[in-house]
Amino acid sequence: MKEICLPFGGIAENESAEVTIKAQNSDKIWKYRVVSFNIKGKNIDMIIKDLREKINRYDPEWELIQIFDNTESKENVHVLYRKKIS
Amino acid sequence: MIRTEELSKTFRAGDIETTALNRVNLAIESGEFVAIMGPSGCGKTTLLNILGMLDRPTTGKYWFEGLEVSKLNEVQRTRLRKGRIGFVFQSFNLIDELNVYQNIELPLLYMRTSSSERRKMVNEILDKVKMPHRRKNFPRQLSGGQQQRVAIARAVVTNPGLILADEPTGNLDSVNGEEIMNLLTQLNTSGTTIVMVTHSPADADKAHRIIQLFDGHILTENVRKAMKIG
Numbered sequence: 001m002k003e004i005c006l007p008f009g010g011i012a013e014n015e016s017a018e019v020t021i022k023a024q025n026s027d028k029i030w031k032y033r034v035v036s037f038n039i040k041g042k043n044i045d046m047i048i049k050d051l052r053e054k055i056n057r058y059d060p061e062w063e064l065i066q067i068f069d070n071t072e073s074k075e076n077v078h079v080l081y082r083k084k085i086s
Numbered sequence: 087m088i089r090t091e092e093l094s095k096t097f098r099a100g101d102i103e104t105t106a107l108n109r110v111n112l113a114i115e116s117g118e119f120v121a122i123m124g125p126s127g128c129g130k131t132t133l134l135n136i137l138g139m140l141d142r143p144t145t146g147k148y149w150f151e152g153l154e155v156s157k158l159n160e161v162q163r164t165r166l167r168k169g170r171i172g173f174v175f176q177s178f179n180l181i182d183e184l185n186v187y188q189n190i191e192l193p194l195l196y197m198r199t200s201s202s203e204r205r206k207m208v209n210e211i212l213d214k215v216k217m218p219h220r221r222k223n224f225p226r227q228l229s230g231g232q233q234q235r236v237a238i239a240r241a242v243v244t245n246p247g248l249i250l251a252d253e254p255t256g257n258l259d260s261v262n263g264e265e266i267m268n269l270l271t272q273l274n275t276s277g278t279t280i281v282m283v284t285h286s287p288a289d290a291d292k293a294h295r296i297i298q299l300f301d302g303h304i305l306t307e308n309v310r311k312a313m314k315i316g
Contacts, residue, residue, distance in 0.1 A: 002260050002288040044108075048303045055306055064308060065287045067298055069125040077300075080287075 013038035013076055031083035033062060040075045051077060087248065087279055088114040088137060093146035095132050095302075106132040108302035109146070114281060116247065119274040121290035122283045124299035130283040131252055133299070137281060138171055138250045139163045151247075169197050172241030174270075176253040178233040180225040180240075187212070187221040190240045197244060211239045215269065231262025238269055242278065249273060251282040255289055267292050 004021070011017050016035040022028070037054060039047045055064055062081035069077050095107040106129045114120055122130050135141035136148065139155060148155045151170070155163060173179075180189050187208055194204045212218045215235040225233055234254060241249055251270065255263030263286075271292050274280045282293065290296050291310065298305045 002263070002286065044301050044303070048300065048305060051300065051305055064298065064306060066123060066285075067125060067300055067305065069128075069300070082287075 011036045011078075030085075032065070033081045033083070035079050035081065037077045037079065038075065039077050047077070051079075055079065087116040087118075087151060088112065088281075089149040090137075090143075091147040093133075093136065093143045093148060095129070095136065095141070096144045105302050107136070107143070110302070110304055112297070112304065114279065116279055117274070117277055118295065119271070119280045119293045120282070121293035121296045122281065122299060123285070123287075123290055123296055124305070128299040129302040130299055134250050134252055134281065134283050138173060139167045140173075169193070169244040170246050170248065172244070172246040172249045174234070174238055174241050174249060174251040174254045176256040178225070178230075178237045178257075180233055180237055182225055185222050185224050186217060186228070186236050189225070189236055190243050193240060193244050207243055211243045214242075215239045229262065230258050231265055234258060234262070234266050235269065238266065238273075242273060246278070248279045248281070251280065253283055253285065255284070255286060263289070 006019065008017065011034065013036055016033055018031065018033045021030045021032070035058075037051065039050075042050065051067075058064075058081065061084055063084050064079065065082045066080040067077060068080070090110055090112045093107055093110040093112070094105065097104045097106060110133065122133060124130055132141065136143050137150075139150070143156060146156070150166065153166065155166070158166065181192070184192070190208050190211060191204055194207060199207070209218070212221055215238060217232065217235055217239065220228065220232065220236075225236070228236065234257075238254075249270070254270065255266050258266060267289055270280055270282065280293075282289070284290050294309065294311055296308045296310060298308070
C-alpha cells in the first residue's frame with residue numbers, strides 16, 4: 001500500500017490540517033500537511049501568480065507533493081506538503 | 087531532447103473555448119525522468135499527447151531532438167515519432183486478438199525490421215520484462231501487471247530514446263504498480279528519457295523532477311534528485 005485516504009470534515013480557507021503517519025515496528029515517520037488557499041473571484045492569472053508565490057515562500061522544511069482543486073465550487077485549492085526527511 | 091516555447095492548446099465546442107495548455111515553456115534533457123502532476127483536467131494528458139506528436143499545439147513551438155515539430159506535416163511527424171518515442175497508457179492498449187509476442191512485435195513490423203532481427207529483439211525484451219513464458223498468451227489471459235509489462239515491452243522494443251507514460255500504474259494494485267515503476271526506473275537508468283503523468287506522489291518520487299500543472303499552466307518545477315551523467 002502506497003497511499004492512505006482519510007475522510008475528515010474538511011478545512012476552511014487559509015486553514016491547514018496535519019497528519020502524522022508512523023509505520024508499526026519501524027522508526028519511519030511521515031508528516032503531511034494540507035493547506036487550503038482561497039481562489040474565489042480571482043482570474044486564472046491571479047490564481048497562478050498567488051499560488052506560485054505561496055508555494056515558493058512556504059516553509060522550506062516542507063516539500064510540495066500534490067495540488068488538488070475543488071472542482072465543484074472552484075473556491076479553494078488544497079496543497080499537500082510533506083515534511084522533508086533530514 | 088525536448089523544448090517547448092509558449093505552447094498553448096485550446097479546444098472549441100460550439101461557442102465555448104477551453105484552454106487546456108497556456109503558454110507552457112518546458113525543457114527536458116536526454117536521460118531525465120520527469121513526472122507531471124496536477125489536478126484532473128489540468129492539461130497533463132494534453133501536454134503528453136503534444137510531446138508524443140499525437141496532437142498539435144494551437145500556438146507555440148515544440149522542438150524534439152532539435153527539430154521544430156510544429157512545422158511538420160502528419161507524415162513527417164509519424165516518421166519522426168516511429169521508433170523514437172514509446173507510449174505506455176493507463177489502460178495498456180494491447181491488441182486483444184494478438185498474443186504477447188505479436189503485440190510486442192507490432193512496432194517492428196511497422197518499421198519493416200527483418201524477421202530474424204524481430205525475433206531477436208522481441209525475445210530480448212521478453213526476457214527483460216520477465217515474460218518469456220507468456221509469449222503465446224493473449225492479453226485477456228494476463229493480470230493487469232503482466233499486461234502493463236507487455237505494453238512497456240512493446241513501447242521499448244524499438245529502443246526509443248523517449249518513453250511517454252500516461253498514469254502507467256493507474257489501473258494496478260500497489261505490488262504490480264511498484265513492479266512497473268521499477269521497470270521504468272531501470273529503463274531510465276539505462277539511458278531512456280521518461281516523461282510520466284501521474285496522480286501518485288509515490289510514483290512521482292521516483293522521478294528526477296516533478297512538474298506541477300494547474301489549469302494549463304506550469305505552476306512549479308521541483309528537482310528531486312540529481313540525474314546520473316554518463
